[in-house]
Amino acid sequence: MKTAIVFALAAGKLAAAHATFQSFVIDGKDQGQHTAVRTPSNANNPILDVTSSSMSCNGGTKAADTLEVAAGSEIGLQWHHNDGASTTGDNDEPIAASHKGPVIVYIAPAESNGEGDVWVKIQQDGLTGTTWGVDNFITNKGLVNVKIPELAAGEYLIRPEIIALHEASAQGKAQFYNGCGQIKVTGSGSASLPSGVAFPGAYSATDPGVLCNIYGGEVKCTASGSAGYDVPGPEVWDGASSGSGSGSGSAPASSATPTTTAAASLAPVSSAPAATSSATAAAAPTIGSGYDTGSSTTQPAAQPTATAETGSGSGSRSTLPEQFTISEFISWLETKTGSANAKRFAAAFARRAHPRDFA
Numbered sequence: 365m366k367t368a369i370v371f372a373l374a375a376g377k378l379a380a381a382h383a384t385f386q387s388f389v390i391d392g393k394d395q396g397q398h399t400a401v402r403t404p405s406n407a408n409n410p411i412l413d414v415t416s417s418s419m420s421c422n423g424g425t426k427a428a429d430t431l432e433v434a435a436g437s438e439i440g441l442q443w444h445h446n447d448g449a450s451t452t453g454d455n456d457e458p459i460a461a462s463h464k465g466p467v468i469v470y471i472a473p474a475e476s477n478g479e480g481d482v483w484v485k486i487q488q489d490g491l492t493g494t495t496w497g498v499d500n501f502i503t504n505k506g507l508v509n510v511k512i513p514e515l516a517a518g519e520y521l522i523r524p525e526i527i528a529l530h531e532a533s534a535q536g537k538a539q540f541y542n543g544c545g546q547i548k549v550t551g552s553g554s555a556s557l558p559s560g561v562a563f564p565g566a567y568s569a570t571d572p573g574v575l576c577n578i579y580g581g582e583v584k585c586t587a588s589g590s591a592g593y594d595v596p597g598p599e600v601w602d603g604a605s606s607g608s609g610s611g612s613g614s615a616p617a618s619s620a621t622p623t624t625t626a627a628a629s630l631a632p633v634s635s636a637p638a639a640t641s642s643a644t645a646a647a648a649p650t651i652g653s654g655y656d657t658g659s660s661t662t663q664p665a666a667q668p669t670a671t672a673e674t675g676s677g678s679g680s681r682s683t684l685p686e687q688f689t690i691s692e693f694i695s696w697l698e699t700k701t702g703s704a705n706a707k708r709f710a711a712a713f714a715r716r717a718h719p720r721d722f723a
């Protein structure tokens with residue numbers, strides 16, 4: 365089996381394998397890139413500092429338009445790896461598969477501009493079995509579906525968020541991605557948002573779901589240290605009660621809450637992997653020694669090995685095609701650096717989906 369991997373770095377154009385929230389999808393129709401979506405100030409790079417002001421709306425300034433959505437309706441929040449670029453052949457679209465972690469959605473009144481204790485969590489997808497929210501996110505091609513609560517008509521900010529935990533066993537290495545969309549809720553909903561949490565402020569660098577080792581078997585990123593994963597931040601609001609937005613002591617959700625519906629809508633639409641999944645998995649496994657010399661992360665035993673590709677059309681060459689196998693890549697590297705260095709570099713590179721400036 366030949367696994368073609370696009371090593372865009374070798375072609376000199378590898379973008380960091382991150383992601384941004386870019387558009388709304390309403391009734392299956394994409395509303396257009398940046399329409400009613402605040403464009404981040406720092407491209408698709410992650411936030412590493414939980415105290416950064418960008419934790420609120422990723423440094424984005426107010427967009428010109430606001431999108432009308434019906435209270436109680438389900439809308440889609442579309443993310444992509446790169447902004448404005450073609451997604452074709454991008455194995456890190458919508459995000460590098462290594463970037464495992466939760467996918468969360470918050471909402472706040474628009475007049476707050478995201479400042480103060482205003483953010484109310486309306487959905488989260490953490491870890492279910494061995495499936496992370498980001499795994500479902502990739503299966504859904506970067507589309508985060510969320511049900512808008514039966515909110516009173518008015519303008520709100522909606523803030524989807526991804527936390528990538530692939531290096532989060534070290535403090536300050538969890539990667540935070542968020543973005544803000546501007547919506548005007550219509551209809552006759554009556555729920556008013558409870559008080560919420562602040563960004564920055566809601567998360568600590570040492571929260572069990574932030575300082576978290578996802579490798580080495582069972583994940584134990586919980587307050588008690590038991591198996592599982594505690595999604596950072598408050599409890600999910602049930603969409604009705606008025607005093608429980610800030611987390612502790614929230615009322616138990618009834619079986620008819622938007623929470624339940626929303627969780628179901630986050631489930632993968634299909635268990636069949638996308639066509640690019642095998643290549644993505646090979647190119648972006650969740651391990652990272654290589655450049656990560658400071659990491660104390662326990663690595664899983666299984667890893668794609670360069671030698672597994674031997675025999676699939678290798679041969680020394682001095683130039684590299686746009687697509688090539690690992691063995692072809694090693695052969696090419698050998699012509700540049702010698703065998704030992706080539707194998708080491710190739711193996712390290714294969715474990716990574718993005719360059720060292722933002723791991």
Ligand SMILES: [Cu+2]
Nearest residue numbers: 381382722723
């Ligand atoms: Cu990254």
